[in-house]
Amino acid sequence: MSGSVDAGGSLLPRLQRDQANARREQLKDRVLLLGMIISEVKNREIELRRDATDDDVIDVIRKGIKKRRESVELYGKAGRTDLLEKEQSEVTALEVYLPAQVDPEELRAAVRAAMQGGAVNIGAVMAKVMPQFKGRVEGGTINAIVREELARG
Known part of the structure; x- marks a missing residue:
């Protein structure tokens, strides 16, 4: 993914395609995760009263990752490894949509x-x-x- 971002973006359609593919492959957890992110992006568009740019979508994804990392920490303290692993796998699944990390x-x-x-x-x-x-x-x-x-x- 390039560093430049155009209005309208290409990240939201990519999320929607990936959700459709996950639905076809019957990956229920992935369908739900991507559905939640897409829904949050749509809410953001309503808030902004315009189409979401890739930057807007990345902000939503980063917030989703941050929320899940906080949950991982809480579940770790509570000894709930089952929930911890689910949240951690969601973090990993969402990170693929972020731009390459800065050195x-x-x-x-x-x-x-x-x-x-x-x-x-x-x-x-x-x-x-x-x-x-x-x-x-x-x-x-x-x-x-x-x-x-x-x-x-």
Whole structure:
């Protein structure tokens, strides 16, 4: 998948095709998972009053992954390995729709550049770096690198 995103996007039709294929192959869990994501994208379109772009779809998928990772953590603490494995498999299934991850060194270089440009606290550095990597890196990952770099001084 390329880094450029066009209005209207190609990710939603891909999700819909994959759901139809899963339905034909009788993969009930996958049909339900993709149906849930497609539904959330449709709700987002209603909210935005326009068709979803690939960036919008990626945001929905990232939120879905984040929600499931939180569930994995909770189920792990509760000792519910059956539910933990189901949530983890959903995370893995959704990750295939995300763009390739950014090299951590590229991220670190952007953080250092922001700090050299005068950003001296987490909020200021995040404000400069986040737009450069929108939709390609989770905020938590950027935040961790910012904290490391600020600690180094």
